[in-house]
Amino acid sequence: MILQDSFQDQIVLVTGGGSGIGFSIAKQFLTNGAKVVITGRNEEKLQKAIEKLQDAGEVTYQICDIREQEQIQQLADYIKEKYGRLDILVNNAGGQFPSLAKDLSFNGWTSVINNNLNGTFYMTQTMANTFFLEQKKGNIVNIIANIFKGFPGMSHTGAARAGVDNLTKSLAIEWARQGIKINAVAPGIIQSTGLERYPKELVEGIAKTVPVNELGSTDDVAHAVLFLASPYAKFITGETLYVDGGQRLWGDVFTL
Ligand SMILES: CCCCC/C=C/C(=O)SCCNC(=O)CCNC(=O)[C@H](O)C(C)(C)COP(=O)(O)OP(=O)(O)OC[C@H]1O[C@@H](n2cnc3c(N)ncnc32)[C@H](O)[C@@H]1OP(=O)(O)O
Numbered sequence: 001m002i003l004q005d006s007f008q009d010q011i012v013l014v015t016g017g018g019s020g021i022g023f024s025i026a027k028q029f030l031t032n033g034a035k036v037v038i039t040g041r042n043e044e045k046l047q048k049a050i051e052k053l054q055d056a057g058e059v060t061y062q063i064c065d066i067r068e069q070e071q072i073q074q075l076a077d078y079i080k081e082k083y084g085r086l087d088i089l090v091n092n093a094g095g096q097f098p099s100l101a102k103d104l105s106f107n108g109w110t111s112v113i114n115n116n117l118n119g120t121f122y123m124t125q126t127m128a129n130t131f132f133l134e135q136k137k138g139n140i141v142n143i144i145a146n147i148f149k150g151f152p153g154m155s156h157t158g159a160a161r162a163g164v165d166n167l168t169k170s171l172a173i174e175w176a177r178q179g180i181k182i183n184a185v186a187p188g189i190i191q192s193t194g195l196e197r198y199p200k201e202l203v204e205g206i207a208k209t210v211p212v213n214e215l216g217s218t219d220d221v222a223h224a225v226l227f228l229a230s231p232y233a234k235f236i237t238g239e240t241l242y243v244d245g246g247q248r249l250w251g252d253v254f255t256l
């Protein structure tokens with residue numbers, strides 16, 4: 001993507017940047033001149049990612065569970081001390097597991113809501129209060145999922161991501177006059193480390209359920225994120241961009 005140095009020396013935070021989609025987002029920002037902080041819960045994973053990313057530009061990591069408000073404030077303090085500002089937040093960290101609603105324990109439901117809805121809100125509010133509202137400038141991109149027709153088989157994450165989809169619209173308006181833009185990217189099925197954790201029988205042949213007959217790549221998602229964070233999208237806010245090969249419009253994601 002030609003971005004004409006749009007991200008030169010911009011400070012970018014990518015949650016869950018140690019693997020998969022988040023790793024590609026971090027790499028693309030670095031390649032386009034940004035300084036990037038990646039976060040996650042697993043230090044070894046983050047260190048390995050830094051080793052692979054450091055040739056592309058200035059990148060550091062912080063351990064931060066997005067469900068832990070104290071850890072999020074510590075992360076904000078780290079960025080404030082190191083850079084004095086934050087330009088772009090990518091809320092990519094998240095995850096869930098397949099389960100029919102009837103089999104979900106209350107704790108299983110809560111863990112997925114916490115991970116994908118509450119964690120995203122905690123991170124967004126903390127970074128807005130610490131940086132964006134004071135700066136009167138900021139750009140937020142939330143990674144959600146294909147929830148266009150609901151998410152049968154993963155109703156917990158469907159509910160959580162629909163919450164983030166709507167939060168994106170609300171905050172786009174609440175913060176529009178403060179120079180803050182917020183959009184979302186909804187990936188379809190992406191060939192990534194995350195997908196490797198799903199049962200084989202669910203994933204086998206899944207590309208056939210995608211109209212374009214292939215899975216997306218982590219770079220496909222990263223390109224959409226960079227577009228929304230770039231000046232090319234300066235008049236776009238409160239929007240969700242589907243990166244799904246048309247899947248939201250056609251058939252089932254997986255057989256129940
Ligand atoms: C095939 C189509 C794919 C569709 C496209 C989507 C793809 C992706 O999003 S891939 C990328 C995402 N990566 C992941 O999803 C990572 C894998 N998931 C997780 O790491 C976890 O599921 C978690 C983060 C969502 C939950 O972690 P945590 O809160 O630490 O969970 P606990 O181990 O404490 O368990 C809490 C609660 O949840 C139940 N549970 C956890 N995993 C499963 C499971 N695989 N199946 C059923 N139930 C599960 C667990 O049993 C606990 O409940 P209780 O037993 O009642 O206490």
Ligand SMILES: NC(=O)C1=CN([C@@H]2O[C@H](COP(=O)(O)OP(=O)(O)OC[C@H]3O[C@@H](n4cnc5c(N)ncnc54)[C@H](OP(=O)(O)O)[C@@H]3O)[C@@H](O)[C@H]2O)C=CC1
Pocket residue numbers: 015016017018019020021022039040041042043045046064065066067092093094095096115119143144145146186187188189190191192193194195
């Ligand atoms: N791959 C796909 O087909 C799709 C993916 N998505 C979403 O895209 C995002 C990236 O997924 P993908 O790259 O595929 O999968 P990964 O599992 O590789 O990435 C998820 C990342 O999030 C981090 N993470 C998860 N929970 C937390 C938490 N509580 N606090 C901090 N970090 C956390 C993980 O790091 P660590 O383990 O170090 O905490 C990991 O780096 C996720 O939100 C996912 O649900 C949505 C639709 C489809």
